[in-house]
Amino acid sequence: MAGGQINVSRETIGGKMTKNETITEREMTLLIANLLSVKAIFAFPREIFASSANAAWIEVIYMSLLAWAMLELSFLTYKISGKKSIIDLAEKIGKKPFKIAVALLVTAVLAVNFITEVRMFSESVKIILLPKTDIEYIMILLAVTICLGQKSGLSAAATINAIFFPICLVFLGFIVIFLSKTYNMNNLFPILGNGTGSILKGGIKNISCFSDVLAVNLLLPHIQDISIPKKSGRKALLIASLTMLFICLSYALCYPYPWSKEFLLPVYQLSTRIRAGEYFQRFEAFFEFVWEISQLLYSTIYIFLISETLAKAFSLSDRTAICYGVIAAVALISIEPSSVVTVLAVSKIADMATAHLAYLLPIVIPVLYIIKRKKAQNS
């Protein structure tokens, strides 16, 4: 009977809730680091060892510096282009046709990366975890899970990634530590491997390892502050470079050249060598289990990026339908080649054709936009 009755009318009901798709600096850093590192784990660039031999770790440092330089160049344009991705800028430069063309190029770059990665992951699951299961079933499971992951959006994937990715890095650290018993320093010599020429040429050829930095630009509309992508991009590249460096060093220290260029799944080979006391006789299944979640997050983010790019290209308000289509297409294409060797060969060619675009597009498109803007201002 006391006072204080609430006077909220029922008519006020119906406030629509929108899904929050913004991500924080840490989330973005770890997202990009995941994209770069997962690729290094599951689709390990054997070519680095093929081109530079024992000096693969030097090539990784060199590639990292190249990628870092390209990233810094793209950062220079952010002041003017703001929080607009290259797809948004393309629309401002050349209206819809140019936007569609750029979007299709971006999709191609992402798809090439992603299709190879999905197949390699499925193969590693089959070899390590489910040897009796057909790859098709693994792919279907993967596709269904990614579909479920997609429904939750970018923000949820970024949050989960920020929790799981550091755990994965810790496990990678354990691998490096546990492997230390099997390291042979002699494997590192001669220190320059096949020579400086091979390192320099190989570095430019294999720079596709870090082509996922394109995501820094594509995620621009999802950040709160323009200073975030710069910091995140640099940190993520550093994390990924270190991950790759440690993997390469461990691999080089465990397997002498030319034996080291023979394995299809080098990180799996590394994990099979682990012996931790009397108990953990085979570590690779647990390793795969931990990194599986990172891989699923990688796939979720990739599908998000591809579907968002396509949705923007064709001015669609809802990307859900595209998502499912993209997942189905990726699953079908990645499963098409019967052998992993074919996948690697095809992806190598496709990589060479598209990887450099990943670095050039975030520089060229904003520059074109700046030129157009200046012209417009002058006129």
Add this chain to the structure above:
Amino acid sequence: MSFFNTVKRYLLYQQKEEKEQFVLKKPENKPIYDVREEKPEQKNKKIFKSVEKNRDVIEERFNYQKNADVVIRELTLRGDTKSFLVFYDGMCRGDTINEGIIKPLLRLPFLEKKGAKYDEKTVLETLIVHNQTKKAQCFDEIIDGINFGGCGIFVDGLDTAFCADVKDWPHRSVEKAKNEQSIYGPQEAFIEMLRGNSAQVRKILKTEKLVCEEISVGNVSKTPGVVMYLEDVANKSLVEEIKRRICGISSDYVISIEEVSMLIEENPLMITGHILATERPDRVARAVSEGRVALMLSGSPRALILPTNAYEMTHSASDAYLRVDFANMSRTIRLIATAISVLLPGLFLAITMYHAEMLPTYLLYAISSSRQNVPFPSVVELLLMDFSFEMIREAGIRMPNPIGSVLGIVGGLILGQAAVSAKIVSPIMIIIISLTGIGSFATADYALSWTYRILKLIFILTGAAFGFFGIGLGIFVYAILIASSTSFGIPFLSPAPGNKLLKNAVFVPPIWKMERRPEYLKTKKPKRGDKISKKWQAGR
């Protein structure tokens, strides 16, 4: 005669007599009065000046001819003024009605004064000797009051009626918390009395800034409740949103706070609840002081705390009363127990069925030899044992206490031992199920233990079907669903990874480091106290 009939019935065939069977018929006539079909003009039906007309309305609304517990007491006041009282027998305090309402109305020599007349002001201020009485112009207000244990007073010649709060229904006294026990700290728990519950919180917080806004839920039941928050701390938009959702409940009868919880939640179909329910006033007081909002409902011995996050669900009421190291150890054990209760059976199946190479050889031999004569596959064996355990648990809850404990012993020890002896299950499976069960008992929140039990089943199935890969998929899907969900606009996984406050959410910080309120609550006062809470350390 009847004997012969009985014999005849057994010897000769006779058509069976058709007995009249009861069939529930469709109602032919609409109910005379249905509150759900009220039109606005009916809803605000004004009180008449004529006491007879008012009585007719009241008799009709309360179905007086059939309702045995409705009391209509007629009075003739001085000066032959007719009046009547309406109340429910058993819901009101009879003494208060006699002493505070009937006696003053009948005995006060008010009308002997020259020129005196009955008007609403006089009746309210002079004649009704009761501390909580309100006046009303329309019937609904009075009827709502009567339904909640009030006494309606109608006086001839007045188009206003009065409702005195004289409720006194049977209720239990304050007892110890049953589901959230703590060795230290207050032991009192909520009861089914709304005002008693709000008073318990007020007793702890002792500030006039604590607001208890009245609400009612249910179109017909109009169950009263309160939204409780600190005026100078809680985020206004959060309070408004909670009130908006409560007002948006359109259900005839809402009886318990759990129903309200399901009706206002954003993700009611998720296996993890997004609202914390507690039976401890101290926990509510602590949450309200942080800037959260509490919701209480009459008849419910629990309060809801809104919003909450995933970490909060794993906290125990006793954490706040233990020294930091003890509390953290307790919390760590609980987290490990949670992981065991959810993942152990699934991981066991995954390792034994798919990744046996991970186990040391002699452990593998031990497991294989223990399963040598068991006829079922591991997954069937595990599900069988788990189902038995769940049955014992369910039966134990529903049985009276002494029988419940006996049931636990019979079920757990004897049944387990017999199953192993009969080679239906292996001893290792008993160990796995026992560890899982103990782990789930260590869960702080009872609702969360349900979540873990469902998750455990999911991981058993995925682990049995796809080994580590299946468990990984399950973890991913559950994690991403949790991450995408919100509790009253706040991400359920707040504070976000990387936030400094995350470690405070997962572990118990020292009390002198709890200077700030949770950032994600966006409170009016972000700080709880001074930066240095131990000022005595700064020197004399």
